[in-house]
Amino acid sequence: MKIIIDAMGGDNAPRVPVEAAARAACELDVNIVLVGKRDIIQSELKRHKYPAGRVEIINADEVITNHEEPAKAVKRKRNSSIVIAARMLKSGDGDAMLSMGNTGAVLAAGTLIVGRIRGIIRPALAAVLPSKTGPKLLLDAGANANCKPENLVQFAVMGSLYMKNIMGISDPSVGLMSIGEEEGKGNNLTKAAYPLIKAAPVNFIGNIEGRDVMEGTADVMTCDGFVGNVILKAIEGMGSFVSGALKSMFTNGIAAKIGAICVMKGLDKFKSEIDYREYGGAPLLGVKGTVIKGHGSSDAKAAFSAIVQAKKAVETDLTEKIKNSLPDTDAKEDME
């Protein structure tokens, strides 16, 4: 299996993607293609030991930064690492693609270059979130700001397949993000989506609310990309606030440091519960290949988890299963 990694994407590129690639080459049964500026990647690679035959570099002269307008950048920067990685995946020169770069550009490259699965109206970015009862999937987390009820149904189906195949949950529960538990509660979009999801081949448990994100009430949470992105960032913001508060609480003076030692076990447990790094990145579901968007601030541990995640998606043939989940492809194609 060959995994294509955008070596130029992310706050700590190319250090983090290269380090994760070297580790993956050592520990996992995968080959890695690092896409980006050859010289920089080469000198970064020298800092690691890895089986040489397992890591390949494909040069890309351009880089799409976080400040560029995604769709435009993908169209113009034909030699950027994201675009070359997506073209390689499209043409079969690799089995999965991972980027920690510009989210919009990864989405655009996934949709425009790798291409939608026939029958999927809109691919969705799926975020893996921590909860009291383990990792859960929220989608769409930002690929589609405006959605139709049919989109939310497809998100529910794709999300269920993801949780089943990648997370090993046998019959993932699906919740429709809304404001009130009863069927009649919500906005026009969720009210229209409710009966459609109920009729879909998923384990639908009805409406869920914002507080159910941390409760972990549903394995899959379906919502439009505006709502999903706001939730994701609100939870991330709260998480970083809490981490910062804990840090200052436990480092401010000698007593605080003793306190930290006293509660170390509980503190470690808590930190691991809100730690995203073990869950990998956000898969773009509904495109013709495995595309993972890693968090921009990923460290090597998070990037490595994303490689593990990509590998699982390929091994379990997730893309093919999403394709096969569409009962009436032609009809849905017409709806676009």
Add this chain to the structure above:
Amino acid sequence: MKIIIDAMGGDNAPRVPVEAAARAACELDVNIVLVGKRDIIQSELKRHKYPAGRVEIINADEVITNHEEPAKAVKRKRNSSIVIAARMLKSGDGDAMLSMGNTGAVLAAGTLIVGRIRGIIRPALAAVLPSKTGPKLLLDAGANANCKPENLVQFAVMGSLYMKNIMGISDPSVGLMSIGEEEGKGNNLTKAAYPLIKAAPVNFIGNIEGRDVMEGTADVMTCDGFVGNVILKAIEGMGSFVSGALKSMFTNGIAAKIGAICVMKGLDKFKSEIDYREYGGAPLLGVKGTVIKGHGSSDAKAAFSAIVQAKKAVETDLTEKIKNSLPDTDAKEDME
């Protein structure tokens, strides 16, 4: 000043509303009307010392529970504590109304009985949220699941007046909740609202994102009631998760208890930062009177804060200021 309190609303009614009422009668220069089942309130009141002339009971035989369909319940249960409280406010037999009961019923009573301010298309429930830089206002937090761009503008104006008058912020900044900082980012609703808010008489700082809630980037965050409610509950859920985790971290064994003592100062600071109870309840802005919805799980401290908040709203004539903020009342009335 006379503040009308629904003595039957909330998870801990009538204990909490009665305790807060007694405290307010002692400490604040206000008269209190407790609305609800006279016998129960009377026996609850006996547990407190307070200036007798300052607390009055108005009997209400019915109670609207949390499980009832709000609009129907308000129409049918004419003798419920919420309905009687709202009717008293409407007829001038009190200056403000506070309920910790069924949110939908409080909104319905506020809108249908107290009545909209002429020119306000939709009243909004405004939630006071903690942030790194102090309390901020999020509205609409759930009164209007479907909004038009004009609603978001009025929310921004009303929210600014609230933060100025109740929180003492001279020129409150307003952020439009979206998914991306640039003007062009967001969904159809926020894209249409952006130029309208920019042209409104508020200190508009542009789009904000989910992470800005805890950052405290804007004093006023405007959004539709679906998005606002999801944010509010997601943040609450995260807060309760964190509180629970801290509790178990610091009470699990002797070492943990020593740890708690070591970091007590930092822990108290952190707890107070995510403590909602000091900020009072959620005002329903845009109706012809001061209506405050307290959190269902309010304790006496939170309920007392809500009374303080109601008093400030009356003293600063917030309702009148909202009325006067409407430049073209007749035109807006036509838009409904």
